[in-house]
Amino acid sequence: MGAVGRIGRGLRFRLVLLVALAVLPAFGLLLYTGVEQRRTAISNAQLAAYQVVSLAVSEQRRAVEDSRALLVTLAQLGEVRSRDALRCSALFGALLRMHTGYVNLAAADREGVMFCSGLPMSEPVTIADRAYFRNALSERAFAVGEYQIGRVTGRATVNTAHPFTDQRGDVQGVVFAAISLERLNQTLRDAQLPEGSSLTVVDARGTVLVRHPEPEAWVGRAVGNYAPLQLARAGARIGTAEAPGLDGVVTLYGFVSLLDGAGDLFVSVGIPREAATAEVRRLLARNVLALGVAALLAMTAAWYVGGALVAGPVNRLVETTRRLAAGDLEVRAGGPYTGEIGHLARAFDEMAEALRRRDLEIQRAEKLAALGRLAAGVAHELRNPLTVIDARLQLLGRDATVPESAARQLPALAEATDRMKRIIAGLSNYARPAKAETVVLDANDVIVSLRELVGYQARQNDVSIVLQPADTPARVRVERSELMQILVNLAMNAIEAMEGRGGTLTLTTSVSADGSVVIVVSDTGPGIPPEQLGRIWEPFYSTKLEGSGLGLSIVRGLVDKQGGSITVQSHVGIGTTFSITLPAAVS
Secondary structure (H helix, E strand, C coil), X not given: CHHHHHHHHHHHHHHHHHHHHHHHHHHHHHHHHHHHHHHHHHHHHHHHHHHHHHHHHHHHHHHHHHXXXXXXXXXXXXXXXXXXXXXXXXXXXXXXXXXXXXXXXXXXXCCCEEEEECCCCCCCCECCCCHHXXXXXXXXXXXXXXXXXXXXXXXXXXXXXXXXXXXXXXXXXXXXXXXXXXXXXXXXXXXXXXXXXXXXXXXXXXXXXXXXCCHHHHCCCECCCCHHHHHHHCCCCEEEEEEECCCCXXXXXXXXXXXXXXXXXXXXXXXXXXHHCHHHHXXXXXXXXXXXXXXXHHHHHHHHHHHHHHHHHHHHHHHHHHHHHCCCCCCCCCCXXXXXXXXXXXXXXXXXXXXXXXXXXXXXXXXXXXXXXXXXXXXXXXXXXXXXXXXXXXXXHHCCCCCHHHHCCXXXXXXXXXXXXXXXXXHHHHHCCCCCCCEXXXXXXXXXXXXXXXXXXXXXXXXXXXXXXXXXXXXXXXXHXXXXXXXXXXXXXXXXXXXXXXXXXXXXXEXXXXXXXXXXXXXXXXXXXXXXXXXXXXXXXXXXXXXCCCHHHHHHHHHHHCCCEEEEEEECCCXXXXXXXXXXXXX
């Protein structure tokens, strides 16, 4: 049992190892999928950043175009043309409150001195050095300035300007609008990017003009090493990047470089890489944990359930094999015969049964051989004295001097002598069955002949005979007299079993799917008890008060000689059925 136990543990370990090996590809696929999802998340984050920055720049450009229409209108106002500082400033202040996208609306004379401002001025302010002012005067048209920190507002803006004229059409100065760059922050907030995302506006010199969040920490600072700025300077004026941000955190960028007549503006939106991939990492961790738990449960199930469903049956099969090898031909693995191990157990049991039958056949053959020799000797020793007794009985039967009392005993002695002759003939046939010629017969005709042979005996015992022949010819190649001996023996046994109670003897023929012919002799007699059914083929075993007990043994031997087989089914109180299967005659 120690070796069997080691086999069971070895099988369990192999089952667990098999489950582990089956799960490994799933882990590999999960990790590979996680890497691909991370790469996709990074790509999507960069695309989202680029879309946001593109939207922000589009919004800013639209604001510039909107300012053109506004400034054209303002340049026509009498308050501006007359340079009425008080009324002009009041009007611009009202407009500034209405248009929140502007930091300031103002006007300056030809020398650049501001005389009108929507925001109050604590001291005179000149814009003569601003590019937008000079361009508007020289071109007599709408102009866009560089991005700057306003002198009045103190905030990051891009200024646009338009000239205004007097009644004669001479340029008298400009009206200008300071467009807030901080409005870009609203675009970032509306985009609902991951926490920690940022928007940064840097001018061509590398100065931070707008920063969200933490503007107070970054606006005005020089950041020449800013990755999007370096990429733009290298020629990549639009695109995406992955690089350390201003705070040193690895960031995914989308950036756009705006080229205007007076300078460049670099707008970038950044998403921390960790924030962009947080969901992917969370899903990967959850899936790895779930798969790990599932794998652990599967391996646990493989150990315990596999032990019950695989290791246990295999252990029993191994133990059964050992017992069979030790000579126990009655041992069986047993069912249920389901699954591969069940099929193996069935095959093992069939093998064990075949070995048991072969052993029984060998024993039977040896016993029959010994009985044959004994029967031949007994028949030889009894035949001579029986011949003398028979002759004396015949003489006594013709002797008139025999007393009447003795004469009355002679028929009984003659019947006993005849019975002994039949026993000796049976012993002789059992010892040395005669060889005979085989012929082709139709089993349907055979059972008709059989009814004629045993009909008288059946009528004497109030037994009716029913024939159920096959619908088609049922041809067999047999020795006719031996086949008739088989059937007569079975039919007479059936009739004798029903003696005194009546009944039905049914003779049936049929052709099986494989072409073999089946002849069935069935009765409605008392049946054979189960404890006796297994011994009816044994020589000299009989359930009848009289008889040699050789009849069924001889029947079986004759059936085997014809190349067939015989089986019996019996139920007490219902009857007995003998089925003889013979190979079909080959044309």
